[in-house]
Every structure is written in C-alpha cells, then in structure tokens.
Amino acid sequence: MRKLEMDELNRKSIDEFKQAEKNKIIVVLENIRSMQNVGSVFRTADAFLIEAIYLIGYTPQPPHRDIHKTALGATETVQWNYFSTTDEAIQLLKADGYQVYGIEQVEKSISLEQFSRKADDKLALIFGNEAMGVEQSTLAQCDGCIEIPQLGMKHSLNISVAAGVVLWEMVRMHVTSSPKVEF
Template structure:
C-alpha cells in the first residue's frame, strides 16, 4: 500500500464544490462554546457534501481565526447561516420541508443504528453545547432525538466527534440506499 498523492485524491475546486449536488442534510449548531468545534463541523460538512450548517445562539461564526484553523477552508465552501436561536432555525427548516432531530440522550430517543430515513428525506440534526447539550426547549420543537450508543462510563462525546459519527451514519445510509 502507498498513500495517495493530493492529485490522486481528485479533490474538488471551490467552484466545483459549490456547484456539486448536496445531500439534503443540515447540521445545526446550538450555543457551541468552542470555535474549534465549529470549524471541525465545517470540515465534516465539506467532506460529506452537506447542504449547509445553521449556527445558532452565541456560537462563533466565520470569519473567526479558530474556526478557520480547524475548518481548513471549509468555512469558504460550505453554506452557512446564523440565527439568534435554534427556534428560529427550526422554523426556517420546517418551511423548507426538513424533519428536525436533536442529537441528545432523552427518554424515547432513537438509537443511531436504528434511525431510518429515505435518501430523499430532508433532515436537520441539532448538536448542542459542550456541557449542557441541546436545550430542552429546542428538544420540544424537534421531530425526535437521535442518540449515539455509548458503552463506557462517560456517555458523552465532544460535539465535533458526535457530529462526525452522526453525519457519517446519515450519509452512509443515503449512499447505500442509492
């Protein structure tokens, strides 16, 4: 085995990325304290061709040096929008026909491996604050909650890690269903 060169990776240019068909998945970031985490989600959204990122509350927005450091330019390719609060983002998502799910540990949550959706479903997933998670008022507005199965003691993942796990699983299901 040998590592592939940058040329062999067939990376899209910024224009090619912007013109590419995106998956109807939007990541919503609610009150994320760390701009590094936000940048990581931008990079993940770029990797998986997500429709957009909606940033809510006091979360940092581009241009921000810490977002830029971890996004590695994805903040320039991925569409994003800022909302004063998650409720405003949810209202817009519903108007656009999205089903909205919080990624949170709640009563009657759907375990990630059991979450089913059509490849044509428009889905938004909300990731919450590093300490307090998704706000209860936000959860009340969602169509449901997705929970990442965890087997250890902590039952807590960094938001960037959680986003990578959930978003890949949603993308993987769409790739397999096409």
C-alpha cells in the same frame, strides 16, 4: 500499500463543491462555545457534502482564525447562516419541509443504528452546547431525538466527534455500495 499524493485524491475545487449535489442535511449548532469545534464541524460537513450549517446564539461565526485553523477552508465551501435563536431556525426549517432531530440522550430517543431515512428526506440535525447539550425548549420542537450508542463509562462525546459519527451514518446509508475488499 502506498499513501496517495494530494493530486490523486480527486478533490473538488470550491466551484465544483458549490455546484455538487448535496446531501439534504442541515447541521444546526446551538450555542457551541469552541471555535475549534465549529471549524471541525465545517470540515466534516464539507467531507460529506452537507447542504448547510446553521449557527445559533453565541456559536462563533466565520471568519475567525481559530475556526479556520480546524476548518481548513471548509467555511469557503459549506453554506452557513446565523440565527440569534433556535426557534427562528426551526420555524424556517419546518416551513421548508425539514424533519428536525436533536442529537441527544432523551426518553424514547432513537439509537443511531436504528434510525433510517430516504436519500431525498430533508433532515436537520441539532447539536447542542458542549456542557449542557440541546436545550430542553429546543427538544420540545423536534420531531424526535437520535442518540449515539456508547458502551463505556462516559456517556458523552465531544460535539465535533458526535457530528462526525452522526453525519457519516446519515450519509453512509446512501453511499453507493462498492464490492467488499478482503485483505
């Protein structure tokens, strides 16, 4: 087994990325404190061709060196918008036909592996503050909540890890199947 060289990875240029068909998913970051978490979510959104990121409230906005440190250029490829309140963002999302789901542990949440969507469903996923999660007033406006199953003692994940897990699962549902490889 040989590690691939950078020129073998078939990376898109910034223009190719911007012109590529995106997954109809908008990530909403509600009052995230850490610039590194924001940068990491940008990088994940780039990896999975996510349509856009909405930054809410006191969530840090690019350009900033601490965001760029983890985003590694993804703030140049992934479209983003800032809203002072989550209410503004949700109103726009719903007017544009998006289903809005909080990523949160709540009564009657849908376990991530049980959630299904069609490839052309327009979906907005709200990730909340590192300590407090998605605000209760925001949850009241959601079409539902998705929960990441966790088996250990801790029942929380870092926002950037949670975003990676959820976004991969949303995209994985519609990735063209390849034959299984056995080793």
